Amino acid sequence: MKFALQINAGPYASNAGHTAYRFAETALAMGHEVERVFFYHDGIYHGLRYATPPDDEFDCTARWSALAERHRIDLVLCISAAQKRGLLCRDEAERQGKHDDDLAPGFRIAGLGQLVEAIRHADRFLVFG
């Protein structure tokens, strides 16, 4: 089965992102596909490269990056939600006359159309948070 996921809550504001991660990990282990994870609202903070949680705590961003690399999952941060919150990829930062590259490996910035497309192609769509 093909899953599309959306995460709406920031990584440390609730368990939503953690639950989504466990869901994705389990679904993949069971042979399902997770084509795309779309991060919206404060969920975009999952893709922040500079997050540095203590060593003994769950590192959401690093876990997602590793999972995406292992299973070729498309991790998409919504561009308008990300810009509003000051999170820019290199291209967009340059376009805005800034010098940032805030995205962790495996994440990219794109529009809401990517969410609608993922929902259309998925067998199941789940919203977390």
Added chain:
Amino acid sequence: MKQFLFVLRRPPHSGAFVQEMLDIVLTTAAFDQPASVLLLDDAVFQLKHGQQPADFGMKDTASIYRALEIYDVKHVYAELESLEERGLKPADLGLPVQTIYRKDIASLMRRHQVLFSG
């Protein structure tokens, strides 16, 4: 093509959430997917007539609803019990909505392939 039902439950002006949810509704409709909206709980306040959020420096999210018709969003439903519990009547809302009884919500949801919570 999938039938989308956006189930909105939050009050207006509670951070950027409502505005960002409406962005998804509009994007879905712009991609020619059949989209409907269901207002539950405090979300019925989103269409309350006579809001003046600009006075507080906030965006008028109720006005975004008026764009839904242009984008061909077919139905805006409001749960009758949610309205009554908050002392509201359909006439208190800035747009005509279809009211729906709580007991009929499950069958409304069954008629859609994608239930979008927000």
